[in-house]
Amino acid sequence: MSNADLTHIESVLTDVALKAGAIIKEKTGTAVFEDKKNAVDLVTETDKAVEDMIREKLSTAFPDFKFMGEESFSGGDNAALSDAPTFIVDPIDGTTNFIHGFPYACTSLGLSIDKEPVVGVIYNPFLDHLYTGVKDKGSYLITNAATDSPIKAALPLKKPAQKLTLQSSIIGIEWGSDRVGNNFDTKCATFRNLSGGHDGAGFCHGFRSLGSAAMNFSAVAAGYLDAYWEGGCWAWDVCAGWVILKEAGGFVAGGNKGVWNPPVDSRKYLAVRSAPEAEQKAFVEEFWGQIDGSLEYDP
Numbered sequence: 001m002s003n004a005d006l007t008h009i010e011s012v013l014t015d016v017a018l019k020a021g022a023i024i025k026e027k028t029g030t031a032v033f034e035d036k037k038n039a040v041d042l043v044t045e046t047d048k049a050v051e052d053m054i055r056e057k058l059s060t061a062f063p064d065f066k067f068m069g070e071e072s073f074s075g076g077d078n079a080a081l082s083d084a085p086t087f088i089v090d091p092i093d094g095t096t097n098f099i100h101g102f103p104y105a106c107t108s109l110g111l112s113i114d115k116e117p118v119v120g121v122i123y124n125p126f127l128d129h130l131y132t133g134v135k136d137k138g139s140y141l142i143t144n145a146a147t148d149s150p151i152k153a154a155l156p157l158k159k160p161a162q163k164l165t166l167q168s169s170i171i172g173i174e175w176g177s178d179r180v181g182n183n184f185d186t187k188c189a190t191f192r193n194l195s196g197g198h199d200g201a202g203f204c205h206g207f208r209s210l211g212s213a214a215m216n217f218s219a220v221a222a223g224y225l226d227a228y229w230e231g232g233c234w235a236w237d238v239c240a241g242w243v244i245l246k247e248a249g250g251f252v253a254g255g256n257k258g259v260w261n262p263p264v265d266s267r268k269y270l271a272v273r274s275a276p277e278a279e280q281k282a283f284v285e286e287f288w289g290q291i292d293g294s295l296e297y298d299p
Helices: 003-027 044-059 095-100 181-193 213-222 233-247 277-288
Strands: 033-040 041-044 066-070 088-092 106-113 116-124 131-135 138-143 151-154 170-172 206-209 227-231 253-254 268-272
Touching: 003 041, 003 044, 003 116, 003 131, 003 181, 041 044, 041 095, 044 066, 044 088, 044 106, 044 233, 066 233, 088 095, 088 233, 106 213, 106 233, 116 213, 116 233, 131 233, 138 213, 138 233, 170 213, 181 227, 213 227, 213 233, 213 253, 227 277, 233 253, 233 268, 268 277
Parallel strands: 066 088, 170 206, 170 227
Antiparallel strands: 033 041, 088 106, 106 116, 116 131, 131 138, 138 151, 227 268, 253 268
C-alpha cells in the first residue's frame, strides 16, 4: 500500500476520531457503567455506541478491510490478528477516566498491515489534542484540532536535552485491572525496584499514570515521558500509539527481559522515547535489569 493510500486513510481516521471525540466529551462523567470482570475493568454504553459508529464509518469507507474493536472482540482462534489490512480500534481508551470526568480519555484508531502498525490516530477531546502518525511520513500533534485554527507540530515536541538514562527518567506505569496474582506481584516488585529498591540502584525520577495506554504512548512520543512499561494491554490499546511513537524516533521493546521485537498483540511492552540508538538500547537493558519476575498474559 502506497504512502498516498496511507495518508488518505489517516485523513479518514482523523475525521472519525473527531466525531468520536465529540460523543466522548458530551457523555463523560454521566455514563452508567458495568463491570467486565472486576471493579476496575469497566465498560459503558458510550464505549459500545462509539465503537458502532466507528465500525460503520470505516466499513463504509474501506469495505475490504478487517476490523478489530475492543467492545466487539470475542476472542478465540478466529479472532487472531492476521496479515490483512485491519483497523484496530479502542473507542474509549481510559474508560475509568471517562467515567470520572478525568480529562485523559481518548479514542484510539490504528491500522495494521502484515501485523505491523502503519497508521495511528489518537484524539483526546478534553484537551483537543490529536496525535497522528503514518509509516515513513512522521508523526504530529495537532492542538485545537476541533477548531478552525488547528496548530500542527512534529513529534517529539521538544528534543530532550537530558541523556536517556533510567536514573534521569520519568516512566509511565499502570496498575492494571488485575490486582492479585503473578502479574500484579511482578508489577509491584518492579515498581519498588524502579523507585529505589533495597539499594537505590533503579531510582528513576518518578512515575506517571495517565490511565490510558494510548495517552501514555502519546506522551512518550511527544517526549513528555521517557518510557512506558505495561503488561495486560491488547492490540487496540497500543496499535495507534505504536506507529506514532515509532515515527517520532522511539520504539517498542518487550515488557519482559530479552524481547527486542515484540508483536503488536504481545500484551507486554516497553515504549521508549526518541534518543540516539545506543542510549535507547542501554536504557532498555538497564530497565530490564530492574524487572522482578515475568509478565504472563494469555493471547
